[in-house]
Every structure is written in C-alpha cells, then in structure tokens.
Amino acid sequence: MAPKVPPQPSLEQSSTATAAGHGLAHAAPPKGILRWLLTTNHKEIGSLYLIFSLIMFFIGGIFALVVRAELYQPGMQLIQPEFFNQMTTMHGLIMVFAAVMPAFTGLANWMIPLQIGAPDMALPRLNNFSFWLLPVAFILLLSTLFMPGGGPNFGWTFYAPLSTTYAPPSTTIFILSLHIAGISSILGAINIIATILNMRAPGMRMMDMPLFVWTWLITSFLLIAVMPVLAGVITMMLMDINFGTSFFDAAGGGDPVLFQHLFWFFGHPEVYIMILPAFGIVSAIIPTFARKPLFGYASMVYATASIAILSFLVWAHHMFVVGLPLAATLFFMYTTMLIAVPTGVKVFNWITTLFRGSISFEPPMLFALAFVVLFTIGGFSGLMLAIAPADFQYHDTYFVVAHFHYVLVPGAVFAIMAGVYYWLPKWTGHYPHERLAQWHFWLSVIGVNLTFFPMHFSGLAGMPRRIPDYALQFADFNLVSSLGAFLFGFSQLLFVAVVILCVRGGRKAPAQAWDYAEDLEWTVPSPAPLHTFETPPTYQRPAH
C-alpha cells in the first residue's frame, strides 16, 4: 500500500491556504536584507540553503576545473603542486560540506513541512541560525587560501600527521570552520527530527510518510550520530597542533592510524548522508512519471534503515592497506559486500516501478532515470572495491575517484537537480523551460560520463589519485576527462539559466503540477504561499 493521498486535494482546509496571510495576523516581515537575515520561514530558509549551495557548487566546480586544467596534459603548466593540493582539498571539502549537504538541507526545509502537512519546521529560529552559520564557516574556509602557507592541502580526508605536524598554519582556521559547519548540520538535523516526529498531519503515521521524509529522518539520525565524532576528531587535531597532545603522533605515543579509524567512523556514514535523501527524491519522482505507485514502499524504508545501520560497520574498507589484521580485513570486506544487498533492493524496486507503468520523460524524470543508471554503475565499482584483495590494487587510484564521483555527481547531484526540476513549479508557480532543461540534461550526462568513465581505466592502469602530474601512458584518459569536466562545468550555467527563467516566468503551473504526483505538497497552490498548513490538514490514506 503506497502512502499516498488520492490525486484530488483531499484536505478540508486547502482553500484556507490558498490566500496567503489571511485568517491569522502575520506581522509584516522586515524589508530588504534584514528580512533574509531574520527570516524564520522554512520556505525562505530553504531557498537560502539552495542558493548558498548553488554558489558553493560553482566555487567547488571552479576548483575542480583548475585541477582538470592542470591535468589536461602531462607536465606542470598552470599551477604549482602546493596549490594543486589546495585545490583538490578545497574542491572536496566545499562539494561535500558546502554544496551537497546544504542542498539536501535546503530541499528538506522546503519540502518536509509541505510533505507532512506542517506549518513550518519545529524550531524556526534555530533554523535561521543553522543556515547563517554556513556562510560564516565557508567564508572562513575559503579565506585560508589567502593566508601565508596557503589553505588546507592534505585532501578532504585530512589524514594525520600530514594535517597536524606537517600542516600549514591555516589548519586551525580550517578546523574552526569545520566545527561551525558541523554545528550547522547538527542543528539542522535536530530540527528535522523534531519536525518529522512531532508535526505530521493528523492521521499520517510513520509508514505513510513520503520516502523523502523517511530518508531524511534516517539521515538526520546519522548526522546526530557521526557529526559529533567528526567534531571530536578535529578537536583532537586542534589539541595535537596547538596544545602538544599526541593523539595521532607516534612520537608521543599516539597513532596516526587511530585518526583514520575515527575519521572513517564519521566518514562512511557521511557518504550515506549524501546519498540517502537522493534515494528519497528519486523514489518520489519515478512513480510520478511512471504513473504507478512505488513498488515496495516498505522494503524501501527497511533498505534505507539497514543501509544506515550497516554504514557504521564498514568504515575500515577505506583502510585496507594500512595494515589491518587479517580478521579485521575479512570482517570489513564481508560487511561491505553486504551493503550491496539493500542497495540492490532499492534499484530493483525503482525498475519494477517503471515496469508496466505509463512513462513520460519530463526533466525531473530524465535526471532521476540517469541517477538510477549511473548510480548503479557507481555501485558496481563499489562492489569491486569491497573485494579486499583487489582493493589492494584499486586503493587510492583513479578507480576510486571514478567510483565516488559516479555515486556523488550523477548520484547525489543529479538527484538534487531532479528534485529542483520536480519542485520548481511548486516553488515558483512556473514550469521550468523544457527545451533548456533537456539541453542541460543531455550535456550533463555526456559531460559526466566523459569526465568520470575514463577514470576507471586510468585508475586500473595505475594512476594514483591526488597527483598534479602523471606518467605519459595516462595522457589520453586525462585529456578526455578534462574535456568532459569543462563540458559538464559549463553546462551547469544552463541550470542557472533555467532556474532564473523559471523564477521570472514561464508556463503557469497548477497546484497539482504533475499529473500523478500524490504527496501533500501538491495540495497547496503553486507557487506555495509563504504560510501553508496553518490549520493541519487531515491526512487520508489513499485506496490503491
């Protein structure tokens, strides 16, 4: 039984929501900049998150293009190795912490209250605070690039002792900014949990929630569980650097490998933090455009939960070559292989949803379908990486780079774009420009594959990751990757164009913007007024 409401608005009060601001006296919002600084409205904060993450996506993208430009051909042409290392590090940090995570938080802010029939997030003022921490954190982080000794240059995984004893002086600022970003994520997660658990429309049980809400609930638990561990690790780093402790310094009786254990205890769940909400978005889009209820709703929820639990048990598969004992290597190999099962269940469910549907190919659907195919390819390389003996060859090569970019770019990023295209009519009241969106899609798909598919080959052929210059046999693969990266990078300008055009105008969208879309957000008008569901709707279970 899919947890859907019937296509027709089934809410007694949906008419009340139509006219914004009536019924209850809303204080006039402050004007100009102050309005955005002080807003406690989940929709405005959601927009802030999304705009912030788009800007950061471009900044991180520029860093990636600097890297790809240097790697266009063998030899050092454009930048110095020190700067190259700063670029790879910053690219990773910005994309993970400032682009992908805030984008999902933005979507959560916008959509979770709408999908569960709540008037706002549970803690609106906290919501405002957790957003405004982000610009502070990342302006600090970006400013390290201009400090003496440069910014962080030890990779986004910042392994000790390269990131402690041998780090540039700006590392303390890096730690501070990561702390602030971490607090922001944690506050966001608390807010989301409080909202989902306490503010569902009367009659909506947990197993009636849309999958985007479910995946975000589980993601929030992951965030609460692992962000403090990250905070702990960087605090230990800070103490090692500034207060003479030696958590990670062998000279003082510490252990550099401990850093990696702690980091990946955070880092692997972090990977799922970046992909679970994507599963939720795709699980909303595919049924809509296949005009058929999602296959296996319950098993999707269970699979998400078991992926989340397993994610705590696999961290050392990032460390197969640090010299783990045999039993540990075996254990982590088995648990990692096990993750393929629930992940496979998800893919099978999506495909079975398509089977005997009635499928149309609007832009959100295009991105969602590309997500299924390309994420699965990333999953296959992940399965290969799980085989520990083979991982001794794959580890820290471009094969790994190919793997996680397949999971994160056509995975997480495509899902975010699919979500944006899917909900733009709800946000702006206009459909996105179909032609432009199709161009954006096809150029992105071609660009992504040109960029990352050859990396499988260069990795297998023996190219280590994070090197600014490479041997001649890798030249062809890198040339293709660099061309693809520029194609992908510049086609994202189309995305910006589509979004701006859509905000300004375009074909008008009704409340029910997509024919078969069933969740509660489609019962409020498009564009969604500033205040919705001020009287809770009564949720009615659909009768499929």
Add this chain to the structure above:
Amino acid sequence: MWTVIKSVLAAFFGVQKEQQRREDFEQGRPGAFIVTGLVMAAFLVGILAFVAILVSR
C-alpha cells in the same frame, strides 16, 4: 515474540507482506521491534566477526 522476530528478519531482507506489516504497525509496540532489530543487528555483527576470526586462523 516469534512474530516480532519474523517481522524483523523480513525487514532485514527488506521484504514483508503488506498485510503483515499492517498488523505489526497496528500492534503498536515499536519498542519491541526496535530492540529486536538492534539485538539482531548485533547478532549479525557477531556472526560476521566470528566467521572472519575463524577463517583467519
């Protein structure tokens, strides 16, 4: 108790009949399911660790 274990096992596999799920949820004791789930997760870890240690000898 046995139905709880069966349901949790089914959840581990990611499969459950809608009918059964409905019954479970109407039973209204989430605590039992959560505890059973955690115990069985720990059990799974135990089995894997045991196999790994056994094989590595």
Add this chain to the structure above:
Amino acid sequence: MSRIEMGNDDQRSAIRRTVWRSVAALVGMFAFAFALVPLYDVFCEVTGINGKVETSAQALVNEEIDDSRYVTVQFITRNGSGLPWRMDVETRQIRVHPGQSAEVNFTFNNQSDGVSWGRAVPSVSPSSATRHLRKVSCFCFDEQRLEAGERLELPLVFQLARDLPEEVNSVTLVYTLYPVETRKAQLQAGAKVLEGDEV
C-alpha cells in the same frame, strides 16, 4: 506566528522532548569519540592491531619450552628527527624457541652537550604475533633521560608465548627513537625529584 508559537502545548512539549533527547545523543557521541581513543588502545592490545604492544611490563609465564621450532626475532632501531642520540642493539637478530625467555641489550648514547629526554616507540610485525609477545622489561616502557655524552645500556627481556601461531616463524621488533618535548620532560623531572627518586 506559526502554529507552534501560537500554542498547542502538547506538541511543544513533545518537540522539546525530542530536542533534549537529540542533544543528549549528541553529547554522548562526542564523548564516545574521545572514549574511542582509549578503547582503540585496548582493542589494539587485545587484538594486536597495528603492532601496538603492551606499554607496561608483563609477567614471565612459566611454560614448557617448545623445542620443536625456532622463531627468528629481528631488532631494528630507527631515529626519529630531533633527538641527538645514537641507539644500538647488541645483536640484529636472535633465534628463540616459543616459551623461552631472552634478553637483548640496547645502548643509548647522547651525543650532544645538553641533557635530553627520549622515548623509544615500539612496533611489532606481523601483527598476529603481537598478542603472543610478552615483554618482561623494556626500555620502551619509560621515557629515558640522558646527560650530555651519557651512555646507557638497557635490556629488553621478552618471551614469545607457546601459542604463537604456527605460520609465524619470524618476528620483527622495531624501536623508533623520538625526543620527548622539553616542557613535558621538565614536568616529569620535577615530579621525580619530588618523589625523591634518583633522576
């Protein structure tokens, strides 16, 4: 403004409860991250991960010597940066039976004209042997202090347990010499003086 702020006390207290539980979980996880540091050490010592060894003396176990096989024990000394000491071992390798105890002397020589503190950090390979290595006495348990030009000979007394896995026929002990920070060294020197020990 919104429903929350307008009332519905039940919901508000439910939200508050959720928030406090989350905060408790957060604090717990932060503490857990730090608890992982000692836990990791314990775990390493129990399982022998990473060649980490007991950092305190163990008792010699009287067990029958396994004459049927020999194990080669290699000793490697290395210098980390910043300590003007020379470290030597009297023999590079010895052959012992499991169960047998052995003693090997290491010499330390401070080649500078100042006093300094150093510590030898031990590591054992293969990691499957770590649990079966008993160190009865080792210079690596303590930080060492050497006067200018001083020469010190210190023994390592150890025993390989009889239950050392069959396939292990060679064990490597590596000692890397690191300086102990002056500030820390002074504190400890002060403590020792207070205790009335010979420094």
Add this chain to the structure above:
Amino acid sequence: MRTLLVWLAGALSLAGSSQAALASGWNMPVGVTDLSREIYNLHMTIFWICVVIGVIVFAVMFYSLIRYRHAKGAKAANFHENTTVEVIWTAIPLLILVGMAVPATATLKKMYDTSDAELDVMVTGQQWRWHYEYLGEDVAFTSNMSTPRAQIRGDEPFGENYLLEVDQPLVLPINRKVRFLFTADDVIHAWWVPDFAVKQDTIPGFINENWVRINEPGIYRGQCAELCGRDHAFMPIVVHAMEEDDFDTWLAERKEAAAEEALGVEREWQKEELMERGEAVYASICASCHQPDGEGSPPAFPALAGNQRMLEDREWHTNVIIDGVSGTAMPAFRSTLNPVELAAVVTYTRNAWGNDTGSEVQPSTIAQRLGQ
C-alpha cells in the same frame, strides 16, 4: 540511453581485446607474481558478474522505458508489491556475494602470509623519496626520482619513463620470497608496484609487512599511493628484478662498495672533492625541499642561502642534518647518509650559492660525532 551506450562501449572494449592488449594500459596489469595473477582473476570475475547483472537490470529498465511510454498510450498497472519477487532478488545477490567472498578470502590469506622469507627489505618513506635497506646485508640506499625538473616544467621533451624513473632502483631477485617491512619518517606514504599487487601504507613509528615472489626478471614501476604533501607525484618506485645469480653478484658488489666507502672516512678529503660529492648529495636529497638554488620555500622549508644561524654555527648546522628537527619535515640523516656524504653535504651547503664561509667538515669529524 547515451549513458548505457558509453557504458557498453567500455565493457565491450574490455571484452573485445585479448588479455595481452588489456595489460597495455586499459585494465589492471596481470602482473608478474602468482598473487597478482590471482588478484587480476578476482578482479575480472567480479567485473564480469557486474557486467552480467548490469546488462540484465538495464535491459529490463530500458525495455520498460521504451515499451511503456506514456506518449504511446501505455496504461499504468497498479501493482506495488510482490513478496516472492522481493525474496528472490534479495537472495540471489546474497548468494553471488557469498560466492565472491570465498575466493577473495582465500587470496587474502595468502597475501597475509609473510612467513619463510628469504630476503628482508626495509622500505622507508620520506618526503619525497624512498629509502631501502637490505636487512642484515649492510646495504642501504635512497631512491629518488631522476626525471629532470626541466621536463616537468616543459622546457625539455618528456622522456620515455617520465616521472617513473629513479636514480637507484630497488634490486630484487626473482623466485625468492622477499619480505618488505614498511615504515616512514614523516607522514604516511604508500609503496605500490602494480605488477606485484603490493600496496602498503608506510606509517611513521609503525611497521607494516607485505611480501612478493617475482616470477619474471624485468623492470617494474610504481608510485607513491598516499597523499604525502607537495611532491607526492614525484616519488616513483622502480624495481629491477634479476635472475638469482645476478642478484647475488649485485649484492656482493654493493657490499664491497659500501665497505670501500667506509674506508674513505679515514682519509683527509680535499675541499673540491667534498664540494663535488656534496653537490650530488644535495641535488638528490635536499634540493626537493630546499630548492636547487638554496632558496627553500618558507615557511615550511627554510632558505639555506644566506641563512645566518646556519652560517654562524657550524656545529648546529651539522647537528640539524644528523639529528633532524622534530615536528618538521627535516628528518634525521644519521643512518640514511654515511659520514662521507654527511661531511660533503655540510661542506657544500656552507659554500654554495654565495654562502662563502670557506669552512669544510671532514668525514672523520662526522664519524667521530656519530660515535663510529
């Protein structure tokens, strides 16, 4: 759809070429050890399993996309669960995984078995070079990348083995089990030779093991595989695998040369000799951080040209080179350079690039300082 084409093209290009062609740079090398071959086979097995699953899954998906188009008037069915199907597609992957885990476990056990080695080599990672020591043989040397910086800058055409060539390769015998002991002086590096399927982190203060038994003589190249700072890309590994007899001869020669060098400590060296030797040592060991012109790259790597403290205090200067500086990238060269090399490099740095102290240090002085 395009993605599938790209993907299929990749898969087919792998499938269509023979193993030999695959080894030529599109795939993991088969390698020259029994284990590397086993790992290659594991890799290909799991790859083909993925291909088969991929083909089936994507075939169903694209069939559905084409067959059930809304534009062609497809009417949607309304089913949304089927326990039998769900059990099947959970159970089958589980069985495949168990099938993969068995051979993987067997291979892993072999990889971990370092017992009964006939030769022990200690590999030490340093920013940014490798140091090799044949344990118990009194032979040790440092291996630096030999690709000229001019090639990297683009001032000269690339050589054949651009970035994968060293001044002194590690020499190993074939058909003997060689055990590696890995450690590092500063940060974590990783020693990797794809043809051996050996990749192991070198961790400061800790020791790791791995082993190799090479089947064919030849020259095998690899690179550092763990980000270790600025010149991570520029610390290649070259292994020269020789017939056993040739190796024994080589080792004997190296021992003899080392003994001869030790004799050189006794005699008085001319300043010119020391300068010449020092220039060579500086170029291979020091120049990567302190730069060929001695200007360094502060703050991490201080300038040597015109360095007041160094010029005024010869003893401090010597001590820094011998003992290193803790908490910095300056390692202790006490055991990686011999007294002649140490004396030469001290003399050189005190007299090069306008550092005209005129002072020199004799190898015998250094030997005394080292207590030898």
